[in-house]
Amino acid sequence: MDLDLTKATTNQIYNMLIGLVAPRPIAWITSLDLDGKLNAAPFSAFNYMGVDPPVVAVGVGNRPGSQIIGKDTARNIRNTGEFVINIVNESVAEAMNICAVDFPPGINELEIARLTTEPSLLVKVPRISEAPASLECREITTMEIGRTRVILGRVVAVHVKDEFVDHAGPYIRADELHAVGRMNGLGSYVKTRDAFFHITRMSHEDWLKKNNPDADNREG
Numbered sequence: 001m002d003l004d005l006t007k008a009t010t011n012q013i014y015n016m017l018i019g020l021v022a023p024r025p026i027a028w029i030t031s032l033d034l035d036g037k038l039n040a041a042p043f044s045a046f047n048y049m050g051v052d053p054p055v056v057a058v059g060v061g062n063r064p065g066s067q068i069i070g071k072d073t074a075r076n077i078r079n080t081g082e083f084v085i086n087i088v089n090e091s092v093a094e095a096m097n098i099c100a101v102d103f104p105p106g107i108n109e110l111e112i113a114r115l116t117t118e119p120s121l122l123v124k125v126p127r128i129s130e131a132p133a134s135l136e137c138r139e140i141t142t143m144e145i146g147r148t149r150v151i152l153g154r155v156v157a158v159h160v161k162d163e164f165v166d167h168a169g170p171y172i173r174a175d176e177l178h179a180v181g182r183m184n185g186l187g188s189y190v191k192t193r194d195a196f197f198h199i200t201r202m203s204h205e206d207w208l209k210k211n212n213p214d215a216d217n218r219e220g
């Protein structure tokens with residue numbers, strides 16, 4: 001199938017992109033409104049963009065419906081300049097889903113999902129205690145592109161539960177963390193438990209050896 005997206009409907013575009021750009025990590029974002037009320041919602045238009053400085057990007061659409069009403073997360077981040085990305089694993093996946101209900105502004109989704117929070121290290125926005133890890137972020141900028149707000153954030157602190165840290169690196173024990181990813185938009189997720197496989201990264205020299213076993217002899 002070939003599809004010209006310049007002539008496609010928004011629904012067609014959505015179906016293609018969420019089906020093909022998958023699995024996606026989930027940024028379960030906590031943010032505060034100007035009155036200090038806590039908000040939490042998941043976003044899978046999310047990834048890290050770089051490490052020097054540490055930058056993440058999140059894409060936030062409008063609320064469903066014909067009117068252009070932005071989501072609380074994007075508004076809170078614009079107003080306060082801070083947010084926390086909580087990482088989603090199997091143990092908090094159901095609670096994360098409750099936070100995606102389109103509650104009216106001012107509702108604390110975390111209370112409804114029976115979750116607790118604790119203070120962050122550098123930002124005012126608390127992190128979700130039950131999440132395996134959290135990234136504390138300060139807004140770099142929010143770009144309004146059509147009906148999407150692309151939020152770039154600088155990660156200023158990271159919290160990871162000790163059981164998921166190999167202190168040698170430190171590394172994340174990703175095979176223990178059991179993160180979940182989002183597939184399409186129909187409630188489909190993917191588990192990472194027992195799902196790891198490895199492909200050895202090759203240097204150019206390794207590749208030449210593998211593809212031309214006599215190369216060493218000829219050079220000698």
Ligand SMILES: Cc1cc2nc3c(=O)[nH]c(=O)nc-3n(C[C@H](O)[C@H](O)[C@H](O)COP(=O)(O)O)c2cc1C
Pocket residue numbers: 026039040041042043044045046059060061062063070071072073074096097099100101102103182
């Ligand atoms: C797993 C998952 C991923 C989601 N990803 C996005 C996303 O990338 N962008 C978006 O605008 N909404 C996304 N949503 C929908 C929002 O979470 C939902 O609209 C939420 O109510 C927004 O809350 P807020 O108004 O408190 O910010 C996602 C929902 C789920 C369950």
